[in-house]
Amino acid sequence: MADASTHGHGPARRATIIDVAQRAGVSSATVSRVLNGNYPVAGATRDRVHAAVDELGYVVNAHARALAGTSNRTVGIIVHDVVDPFFAHIARGVERAASEAGRLCMVCCTHGDPQRELAFVDLLHEQRADAVVLVGGAHQDRSYAREVARRARGLHAGGARLVLCGRPSVGQGVPTLSVEYDNEGGAFALTDHLLTQGHERILYLGGPPRLSTTHDRLAGHRRALALRGVPTAPELVHTGAFSPAFGHRRLAELLSSGLEFSAVFAANDMVAIGALQALEEAGLRVPDDVSLVGYDDVPAAATLRPRLTTVRVPLEEMGRQAVRIAVPDAEAEAWRPPAEGGVRLGTHIVVRDSVAGRAGRAGRSRR
Amino acid sequence: MADASTHGHGPARRATIIDVAQRAGVSSATVSRVLNGNYPVAGATRDRVHAAVDELGYVVNAHARALAGTSNRTVGIIVHDVVDPFFAHIARGVERAASEAGRLCMVCCTHGDPQRELAFVDLLHEQRADAVVLVGGAHQDRSYAREVARRARGLHAGGARLVLCGRPSVGQGVPTLSVEYDNEGGAFALTDHLLTQGHERILYLGGPPRLSTTHDRLAGHRRALALRGVPTAPELVHTGAFSPAFGHRRLAELLSSGLEFSAVFAANDMVAIGALQALEEAGLRVPDDVSLVGYDDVPAAATLRPRLTTVRVPLEEMGRQAVRIAVPDAEAEAWRPPAEGGVRLGTHIVVRDSVAGRAGRAGRSRR
DNA sequence: GTGAAAGCGCTAACAA
DNA sequence: TTGTTAGCGCTTTCAC
Numbered sequence: 056m057a058d059a060s061t062h063g064h065g066p067a068r069r070a071t072i073i074d075v076a077q078r079a080g081v082s083s084a085t086v087s088r089v090l091n092g093n094y095p096v097a098g099a100t101r102d103r104v105h106a107a108v109d110e111l112g113y114v115v116n117a118h119a120r121a122l123a124g125t126s127n128r129t130v131g132i133i134v135h136d137v138v139d140p141f142f143a144h145i146a147r148g149v150e151r152a153a154s155e156a157g158r159l160c161m162v163c164c165t166h167g168d169p170q171r172e173l174a175f176v177d178l179l180h181e182q183r184a185d186a187v188v189l190v191g192g193a194h195q196d197r198s199y200a201r202e203v204a205r206r207a208r209g210l211h212a213g214g215a216r217l218v219l220c221g222r223p224s225v226g227q228g229v230p231t232l233s234v235e236y237d238n239e240g241g242a243f244a245l246t247d248h249l250l251t252q253g254h255e256r257i258l259y260l261g262g263p264p265r266l267s268t269t270h271d272r273l274a275g276h277r278r279a280l281a282l283r284g285v286p287t288a289p290e291l292v293h294t295g296a297f298s299p300a301f302g303h304r305r306l307a308e309l310l311s312s313g314l315e316f317s318a319v320f321a322a323n324d325m326v327a328i329g330a331l332q333a334l335e336e337a338g339l340r341v342p343d344d345v346s347l348v349g350y351d352d353v354p355a356a357a358t359l360r361p362r363l364t365t366v367r368v369p370l371e372e373m374g375r376q377a378v379r380i381a382v383p384d385a386e387a388e389a390w391r392p393p394a395e396g397g398v399r400l401g402t403h404i405v406v407r408d409s410v411a412g413r414a415g416r417a418g419r420s421r422r
Numbered sequence: 423m424a425d426a427s428t429h430g431h432g433p434a435r436r437a438t439i440i441d442v443a444q445r446a447g448v449s450s451a452t453v454s455r456v457l458n459g460n461y462p463v464a465g466a467t468r469d470r471v472h473a474a475v476d477e478l479g480y481v482v483n484a485h486a487r488a489l490a491g492t493s494n495r496t497v498g499i500i501v502h503d504v505v506d507p508f509f510a511h512i513a514r515g516v517e518r519a520a521s522e523a524g525r526l527c528m529v530c531c532t533h534g535d536p537q538r539e540l541a542f543v544d545l546l547h548e549q550r551a552d553a554v555v556l557v558g559g560a561h562q563d564r565s566y567a568r569e570v571a572r573r574a575r576g577l578h579a580g581g582a583r584l585v586l587c588g589r590p591s592v593g594q595g596v597p598t599l600s601v602e603y604d605n606e607g608g609a610f611a612l613t614d615h616l617l618t619q620g621h622e623r624i625l626y627l628g629g630p631p632r633l634s635t636t637h638d639r640l641a642g643h644r645r646a647l648a649l650r651g652v653p654t655a656p657e658l659v660h661t662g663a664f665s666p667a668f669g670h671r672r673l674a675e676l677l678s679s680g681l682e683f684s685a686v687f688a689a690n691d692m693v694a695i696g697a698l699q700a701l702e703e704a705g706l707r708v709p710d711d712v713s714l715v716g717y718d719d720v721p722a723a724a725t726l727r728p729r730l731t732t733v734r735v736p737l738e739e740m741g742r743q744a745v746r747i748a749v750p751d752a753e754a755e756a757w758r759p760p761a762e763g764g765v766r767l768g769t770h771i772v773v774r775d776s777v778a779g780r781a782g783r784a785g786r787s788r789r
Numbered sequence: 790g791t792g793a794a795a796g797c798g799c800t801a802a803c804a805a
Numbered sequence: 806t807t808g809t810t811a812g813c814g815c816t817t818t819c820a821c
Contacts, residue, residue, distance in 0.1 A: 069580050071798055082808045087800060097806060112576045117548040118488040119798035122813045127485060127549075129528075137517060138510045147505045150531050159545060161496075162504075162529045164517050178526060181484040182494075209479045213436045299721075328725055354666075358695055360727045438814055449792045454816055464790060486814035489797045 070111035079107035090115060121183060129159045130378055131179030132188045135167050139297070140353035141323065141370060145190050145220060148374020156382050158185065167263070169194040176206045176217070186216045186232075186381035188374075192268030193222040204229040216381040219397075220373055222267050233397035234376045238268065241366035241402035242275025245348050246320060248364070248404055250283050253413025254318040254346060257291060258309065260330060261302055262322030264294040272322055272350065291316060295326075302329025310337045317345060317413055324349035324356045327363055331409075342411035352405055361408035369400050376400070437478035445474035457482060488550060496520075497745055498528040498546030499555045500539055506664070507720035508690065508737060512557050512587060515741020523749050525552065534630070536561040543573045543584070553583045553748035555741075559635030560589040571596040583748040586764075587740055589634050600764035601743045605635060608733035608769035609642025612715050613687065614649075615731070615771055620780025621685040621713060622652050625676065627697060628668055629689030631661040639689055639717060658683060662693075669696025677704045684712060684780055691716035691723045694730055694776075709778035719772055728775035736767045743767070 072090075076083040081100060088094040089104045096104075107113070121127030130153045134142035146162060153160040161184060163175040172189070179187045187210060193200070204225045207217040211230035219225070219233040249257055259276055262269035273292070280287055293309065295301040302321055310333060319334075321327035327349030334341055341347050341361055349356055349365040356363040376398050439457075443450040448467060455461040456471040463471075474480070488494030497520045501509035513529060520527040528551060530542040539556070546554045554577060556570070571592045574584040578597035586592070586600040616624055626643055629636035640659070647654055660676065662668040669688055677700060686701075688694035694716030701708055708714050708728055716723055716732040723730040743765050 069798095072800095073798080083799075084801080084809075085807060088807085091800085095806070100806080112579060114544065114547045114576060114580070116489070116550065116798055118485040118494060118550060119813090120800075121485040122483070122489055122815090123798080123800040124813065125800075129549075136514065137504060138507070138514050140505070143505045143510050146529075147503065147531070150504060150529065154531070159528055159530065159549065161526055162513075162517065163526070164514070164521070177481065180481045182496075182526065183483060183485060205479075209481060212479060213481070299725075355722060355725060358666075358722060358726065436814095439816095440814080450815075451793080451817080452791060455791090458816085462790070467790080483814055486797090487816075489799090490814075490816040491797065492816075 070113040072113070072115070074111055075104065075107045075113050078111060079103040126185055127183055128157055129153075129161055129182060129184050130156075130186045130188065130382060131161045131163065131175070131182065131184040132190060132374075132377075133163045133165060133172055133175045133179070134190045136164055137162060139325070140355065141297075141325075141351050141368075142190060144353070144370035145374040145377075148371035148376075149188055149190075149378055150374075151371075152375040152378035153382075156378060156384055158378075158382065169196070169199050173199075173202050173206065176203075176210075180206065180210055180213070180215065183213070184215060186218055186378060188218045188220050188377045188381070189222065190220045190374075190377075191222065192263075192266040193219075193225075195265045195267055195270065200225045207231045218377045218381050220377045231396070232377075232380050234373050234380070235397065235399045236368050236373060237399070237402045238271040238368075239275035239278070241350065241368070241404065242272040242320075243279045244275075244402075244404045245350070245364075245366050246276045246279035247282075248406070249318050249320065249346065249348065249410065250279060250285065252318075252346065252410055255285050255413075256288070256316040256318070258306075258314070258316040258319045259292045260295070260306060260319055260321050261297060261326035262294050263296065269294055269322060276320060290314065294322070297323050297325055299325050299329035299332070302326035303333045304329070306330045306333035307336065310334075310339075318410070319345060319347045321347065321349045324351050324353045324363060324365055327365070328355060328359065331359060331363075342409050346410040348410060357407070359409075364407045364409045365405055366402050367405050368402050373400060437480040439480075439482070441478055442471065442474045442480050445478060446470040493552055494550055495524055496526045496528055496549060496551050497523075497553045497555065497749060498530065498542070498549065498551040499557060499741075499744075500530045500532060500542045500546070501557045502534050503531055504529060506692070507722065508664075508692075508718050508735075509557060511720070511737035512741040512744075515738035515743075516555055516557075516745055517741075518738075519742040519745040520749075523745060523751055525745075525749065536563070536566050540566075540569050540573065543570075543577075547573065547577055547580070547582065550580070551582060553585055553745060555585045555587050555744045555748070556589065557587045557741075557744075558589065559630075559633035560586075560592075562632045562634055562637065567592045574598045585744045585748050587744045598763070599744075599747050601740050601747070602764065602766045603735050603740060604766070604769045605638040605735075606642035606645070608717065608735070608771065609639040609687075610646045611642075611769075611771045612717070612731075612733050613643045613646035615773070616685050616687065616713065616715065616777065617646060617650050617652065619685075619713065619777055622780075623655070623683040623685070624658060625673075625681070625683040625686045626659045627662070627673060627686055627688050628664060628693035629661050630663065636661055636689060643687060657681065661689070664690050664692055666692050666696035666699070669693035670700045671696070673697045673700035674703065677701075677706075685777070686712060686714045688714065688716045691718045691720045691730060691732055694732070695722060695726065698726060698730075698776075709776050713777040715777060724774070726776075731774045731777045732772055733769050734772050735769050740767060 072083045089101045132149045150160045165171040352365045352367040439450045499516045517527045532538040719732045719734040723732045
């Protein structure tokens with residue numbers, strides 16, 4: 056029952072390539088060759104080796120293999136939280152592309168802690184991942200950026216790549232690859248949409264204050280406001296977490312404080328979910344009484360009632376691109392890193408049912 | 423710019439422990455001891471080593487370390503899809519517990535393909551993961567179970583563990599660990615709840631036919647029916663995917679076919695999301711015209727309108743337990759595998775707003 | 790407190 | 806087509 060070998064006999068030791076070689080009556084080099092299938096070996100020999108492998112329950116040791124030269128074919132991905140759909144979709148893209156490139160994917164969760172993030176980059180470097188993908192907004196802090204840059208250089212020196220996915224570069228000349236999306240542009244378009252509908256008092260809700268994502272979305276929002284000559288009102292900006300809980304709690308507070316606004320720009324769809332709940336509980340109808348928009352276009356956005364107007368971000372594609380630009384394809388011999396060191400994907404607003412015209416209390420109502 | 427070393431000088435080669443040793447004027451053994459901090463080393467020596475490490479940008483090679491003896495401290499998890507909340511929450515539990523136990527987490531996605539699943543178990547074994555967690559329902563097939571059993575033995579022989587999380591054992595004497603939840607019981611309770619509300623024609627919708635999860639939920643459903651003497655009607659059972667798309671499409675077809683039923687038991691919350699949409703589109707109100715229940719209690723269940731009555735499954739806790747029973751704690755010396763070889767967690771129904779009494783067309787309506 | 794040296798299991802020249 | 810052998814980078818006795 057607790058026997059170490061399949062047959063319950065022999066020493067409690069894992070079979071090695073040498074064991075297989077002896078059993079098959081060949082050398083370890085031959086075993087290696089049949090296992091890797093990258094070198095001609097006689098059919099009969101190959102069969103004997105395979106038989107020995109099966110009999111011994113031999114499983115190649117990826118560490119020994121990696122040590123001996125060939126990369127161990129893994130990529131690492133660092134996210135805040137695998138459950139958050141924003142990260143989950145990017146992670147799915149990374150996993151799929153990695154898998155297609157014949158690589159295993161190591162996932163780390165920081166829960167938003169920059170120190171953990173750095174520690175994970177180190178850990179992944181130790182594991183000799185071919186690429187490390189850093190996902191989502193970056194903590195805006197110079198010394199932090201310096202630490203990231205240092206690790207990017209270390210990874211690069213070892214032939215690996217640090218990929219910045221959805222966050223800005225950490226500086227000129229730092230050897231990173233990047234996958235960006237038009238964050239500022241999406242926020243601009245969304246705010247412009249709201250303005251076009253007659254909203255001028257727009258509450259901006261959520262997003263960690265010192266996160267690059269928040270910075271960019273807010274920048275787009277303000278640019279749209281400025282372009283229409285709408286004054287920015289400090290009391291209308293309330294940053295915070297990227298969660299339903301924050302959206303719900305803060306909006307409920309604001310509502311009972313008597314703050315006036317006709318639309319809510321939730322920093323992402325999760326915040327919008329909480330905001331919608333707060334609005335409902337206050338007896339306000341969306342979009343008749345208050346309009347609401349989100350960001351990211353995660354599946355939940357289309358499930359909400361009213362269906363949420365939001366900005367589409369090509370999350371899964373970002374994940375795919377991150378590994379595509381960092382590691383050679385499985386079969387493709389002719390592969391070189393992208394000239395530009397990165398790709399930039401577009402975003403676009405998707406209009407659904409959560410926005411109505413300002414003067415339109417009697418406006419669109421569902422059913 | 424493309425220099426391999428931090429300073430742009432010297433050979434394009436990664437620093438090794440030998441380089442550090444030379445630079446610090448000590449032996450590699452001493453460097454190893456300093457780095458692992460598991461052996462007394464003079465303060466001054468330690469400082470010199472750390473300085474050399476920094477100057478060289480040295481990063482220990484986890485493969486060499488793993489080869490030389492100490493486990494490489496990783497756990498693997500195999501799921502269908504990281505985006506599906508069912509798997510995402512379990513994955514989060516696994517990642518957290520692994521992280522707390524000082525381990526890295528390798529995530530693999532099978533997209534429901536049993537062959538891929540087996541291949542990933544092999545890959546993870548090759549990586550010498552301390553534990554491999556197989557998540558979610560199992561494909562019900564004898565030869566498949568045999569393959570899993572074979573791998574469980576192989577892993578076990580190498581000192582690693584295969585953990586079955588949310589799926590039945592693959593046979594007596596097969597060295598696996600398991601984390602189960604009361605799947606059948608949850609389905610029983612849910613159906614009983616529906617029956618109590620007067621529903622007798624209950625449509626069972628979704629869940630891959632040859633998956634153990636489907637088997638168990640259907641079993642609980644049927645047991646509840648039988649207990650009340652309600653005949654099972656084959657035309658009321660429609661298995662399929664675990665997705666909103668399936669729930670939507672199939673229910674729409676069924677609705678237009680004229681099939682009669684007063685409640686829908688969606689095999690999971692995702693199916694319920696699609697079902698709700700189909701119901702809405704058909705002009706049917708939930709729960710006034712038709713009652714609807716889901717399973718799993720993922721966050722979306724509470725976001726739907728009406729809020730979905732469903733069965734709470736302790737997903738994240740299942741993930742945590744999976745690694746807890748399989749690997750020693752970070753600091754805990756005194757650790758031994760659970761005597762029983764597994765844990766079993768409870769489920770319970772959470773009643774929200776998607777079920778109304780059969781006779782109650784005029785019954786509860788929101789607001 | 791520190792060093793020398795023997796592996797860990799595999800791959801990849803280089804020979805035969 | 807197959808065998809021999811020298812490492813890959815680290816940990817860990819065993820001496821000193």
